[in-house]
Amino acid sequence: MSFDRQLTPRWRQGYRFQFEPAQNSHVLLYPEGMIKLNESASAIGGLIDGERSVQAIIEALDQLFPGFPELGADVEQFMEVARAERWIELA
Known part of the structure; x- marks a missing residue:
């Protein structure tokens, strides 16, 4: 099955992408923690x-x-992992 690149990702409600100076990197914050x-x-x-x-x-x-x-394949892989981990929704 091929990945549909026309899908639009968005962060799930309660998830926030930001730069975290203490980590010196970008993180994904969510109610239970941080990635x-x-x-x-x-x-x-x-x-x-x-x-x-x-x-x-x-x-x-x-x-x-x-x-x-x-x-392109790397981005698709990220999207699949992020969807499986429930970080994003693809619509």
């Missing part, structure tokens, strides 16, 4: 706004980081 994100996840997470489709996120990242042919 520290690596640089790749932070770059993707920073573009999740409930407006951009997965395809638009891939295109924006491609402008920032050109020359990575696996970029």
